Amino acid sequence: MTKKYDAIIIGAGVIGTPIAYELCKMGYKTLNVDKVPDAGEGSTAGSCAIVRAHYSTEDGVALAYEGFKYWLDWENYLGNVTDEKGLAKYMNTGSILVKSDGHDWRKVKKHYDAVGVKYEEWDVDTVKKHVPPIDMHKYWPVRRPEDPTFYDEPTEMLEGAIFCPEGGYVNDPALSAHNIMRAAESKGGEFMFNAEVVDIRSENGKVKGITLKDGTQIDADIVVNVGGPHSFKVNQMAEGVWEGCNIKTKALRHEVMYCPSPDGYDYLNDGYHMSDGDIGCYERPEVGNMFLIGSEDPECDPQEWVDPDEFYAGKGGKGRDNVLTDAQWKAQCYRLGKRIPSLKVPNQPKGVVDLYDVSDDWIPIYDKSDLPGFYMAVGTSGNQYKNAPVVGRMMAELIDACEKGLDHDQEPFQYEFKYTQRTLNVGFFSRKREINYDSSFSVNG
Amino acid sequence: MQIYVCVKHVPDSAANIHIVDNLKIEESVPFLLNPYDEHAVTEAVVLKNQVPGSEIIAVCLGKKDAESTLRSALAMGADRGLLVETEKVCDSMTTARALHAAIVKDGPADMILTGKESIDNEGMQTQFRIGALFDFPVVTNAVSLDIKNGNAIVTCELAGGRTRTFDLSLPCVIGAGRGLNTPIYPTFPDVVKSRKKPIETLTLPELNVPAAPGSAKIVSMTPLVQKRHPRKITGTPSAQAAEIIRILKQEAKVLS
Numbered sequence A: 001m002t003k004k005y006d007a008i009i010i011g012a013g014v015i016g017t018p019i020a021y022e023l024c025k026m027g028y029k030t031l032n033v034d035k036v037p038d039a040g041e042g043s044t045a046g047s048c049a050i051v052r053a054h055y056s057t058e059d060g061v062a063l064a065y066e067g068f069k070y071w072l073d074w075e076n077y078l079g080n081v082t083d084e085k086g087l088a089k090y091m092n093t094g095s096i097l098v099k100s101d102g103h104d105w106r107k108v109k110k111h112y113d114a115v116g117v118k119y120e121e122w123d124v125d126t127v128k129k130h131v132p133p134i135d136m137h138k139y140w141p142v143r144r145p146e147d148p149t150f151y152d153e154p155t156e157m158l159e160g161a162i163f164c165p166e167g168g169y170v171n172d173p174a175l176s177a178h179n180i181m182r183a184a185e186s187k188g189g190e191f192m193f194n195a196e197v198v199d200i201r202s203e204n205g206k207v208k209g210i211t212l213k214d215g216t217q218i219d220a221d222i223v224v225n226v227g228g229p230h231s232f233k234v235n236q237m238a239e240g241v242w243e244g245c246n247i248k249t250k251a252l253r254h255e256v257m258y259c260p261s262p263d264g265y266d267y268l269n270d271g272y273h274m275s276d277g278d279i280g281c282y283e284r285p286e287v288g289n290m291f292l293i294g295s296e297d298p299e300c301d302p303q304e305w306v307d308p309d310e311f312y313a314g315k316g317g318k319g320r321d322n323v324l325t326d327a328q329w330k331a332q333c334y335r336l337g338k339r340i341p342s343l344k345v346p347n348q349p350k351g352v353v354d355l356y357d358v359s360d361d362w363i364p365i366y367d368k369s370d371l372p373g374f375y376m377a378v379g380t381s382g383n384q385y386k387n388a389p390v391v392g393r394m395m396a397e398l399i400d401a402c403e404k405g406l407d408h409d410q411e412p413f414q415y416e417f418k419y420t421q422r423t424l425n426v427g428f429f430s431r432k433r434e435i436n437y438d439s440s441f442s443v444n445g
Numbered sequence B: 001m002q003i004y005v006c007v008k009h010v011p012d013s014a015a016n017i018h019i020v021d022n023l024k025i026e027e028s029v030p031f032l033l034n035p036y037d038e039h040a041v042t043e044a045v046v047l048k049n050q051v052p053g054s055e056i057i058a059v060c061l062g063k064k065d066a067e068s069t070l071r072s073a074l075a076m077g078a079d080r081g082l083l084v085e086t087e088k089v090c091d092s093m094t095t096a097r098a099l100h101a102a103i104v105k106d107g108p109a110d111m112i113l114t115g116k117e118s119i120d121n122e123g124m125q126t127q128f129r130i131g132a133l134f135d136f137p138v139v140t141n142a143v144s145l146d147i148k149n150g151n152a153i154v155t156c157e158l159a160g161g162r163t164r165t166f167d168l169s170l171p172c173v174i175g176a177g178r179g180l181n182t183p184i185y186p187t188f189p190d191v192v193k194s195r196k197k198p199i200e201t202l203t204l205p206e207l208n209v210p211a212a213p214g215s216a217k218i219v220s221m222t223p224l225v226q227k228r229h230p231r232k233i234t235g236t237p238s239a240q241a242a243e244i245i246r247i248l249k250q251e252a253k254v255l256s
């Protein structure tokens, strides 16, 4: 096959599409290849799409804050492209971080000050004024309903919360990836669906192209792994890439619950996004006046590492296929039921199950690889949806710099933020890094 | 009033259900309180609020795991539970005999509520068999229930949306339909309270459940293979919305 593309991007999720868009804007001819039928139909479709700034590292906070600015400017970011499916919408609810033993909130506050994130400190009464049904007792440590002490009466109160007025969620994550695809297409990007990459070819120590399941070979000098929960499988297809990563990725099963808001509380319109380490849950409003309840993966919960192909094929039985489990339904809903005692928990679980692409330290890898021409934006660890547009820009600039001769491993690329005045050392996200022990080792990043 | 509610532990209808050996379903899926029984429990709570001093007893025949379904009923407002524990899969003749024996032992009953059917077997007979064993009147698919002058005034939905209203002497057996009420779901404080409520475990031998004179045994099961005919709805967003509304009204008939 004749060489037609400058760059092939494996994956058309919310991270793969903006990389294509930005490369196109820089003059690259791109092709995104994805095995699902449309953009955003991978793990992005199951995302809670929460946009919040609290991370355990200053660079994490800075990237999220920069990312937030893109969501505010969504239509302009997309170059005012039209999408026949409509545009995804960013809903600014404001974001409450409960001060608890479950989060190192003092560190977060320090990072907010350093980065310039706007915030307010709320005492318990202020929290109650804003969230009338809330009970601010301290329940720490997080336990499971099977543990009899789960039901112990709380005796102490929490201190309060840190409130960020800038935070919320995107109402349709799959649609947001679709929007970016349309924007990329308007700049010449191409997309190929229902096409599975099974091999990454290289020649003379450089990447050469991809091979699809049906045998089709497509060549390009640049190949980018944005395979989401499949990222480790894609890295293993490319010569020496997996071995060259000090930080690895794997797929973690994650259940998200939809539980109706208590009678008389219009959570959809009046509610906030909340991160509550004291009960190990995060929540945001969902259509139908629902609480969407995610888990912060507290230590007492089992972690289920799965094979993404088996998971998406619905194979493997309980806990492995994409069906909610009764035990986890009760764990997450009852935990929130402590915080919101009037929350009514139906007997039948409702929600979504999807996979996080988790790195060893829950911080992503945005990097080149040991195979020249092969790059990766992986290990998004359940917390990079919000950063997708800024990551797209950062990856495109990193790729461009490396292709022009930068030795990023020796002299890490410095990325200039577009909105917030700051420079980010992209070496922070290196595959070669040692495990970053400043991380929360959780979805909080 | 002494109100008995028969509840069944059934597989979650939202789960991916697999059949093994063409004979039984793979039991690793989540099991929960049969949805129609949720209406029965809810109605019992409504009655208890109307008739102070009433007691609600949830009764279940099933494996040890079925205790979680009884716990759900207790969290919804039942006062205590009876679990007739058996590892056997029972047909409706034996099920009715077991539930009857448990209620006789515990009773007397003023009213027995069940769901109109269980979503796993869809037998729709247990309520009638219990009624026959007791010699109580039975109605099913109830959509409203009132107690007047010591009788139960019950409206039932028949095929095609017709209704019929009955005046039943008490004690009686009523199969709850979907239209009867909106199930009440427990809050976390309800769950905490329900943990202190007692569940008594009984066995078939200790209840002296008489062997049924006949039996019905499942010899094979096949999964439902749904033929789907997807089609693409095109046009502007408003034209697509209008088409969806039309389909929901005219084809699916779920909107009027």
Ligand SMILES: Cc1cc2nc3c(=O)[nH]c(=O)nc-3n(C[C@H](O)[C@H](O)[C@H](O)COP(=O)(O)OP(=O)(O)OC[C@H]3O[C@@H](n4cnc5c(N)ncnc54)[C@H](O)[C@@H]3O)c2cc1C
Pocket: A010, A011, A012, A013, A014, A015, A016, A033, A034, A035, A036, A040, A041, A042, A043, A044, A045, A046, A047, A048, A049, A050, A051, A195, A196, A197, A198, A226, A227, A228, A229, A230, A231, A234, A254, A255, A256, A353, A354, A355, A356, A377, A380, A381, A382, A383, A384, A385, A386, A387
């Ligand atoms: C349940 C859940 C909740 C989350 N909540 C939040 C949140 O609230 N806030 C937040 O910031 N982040 C959140 N995240 C994380 C965020 O959604 C992800 O980081 C992000 O969506 C990942 O996007 P992606 O493009 O990397 O992956 P994906 O969307 O999975 O895209 C990868 C694509 O690659 C394709 N692919 C893989 N292998 C191949 C192959 N061999 N050939 C062809 N195609 C291939 C897949 O089909 C897929 O479409 C959440 C994630 C999950 C799962």
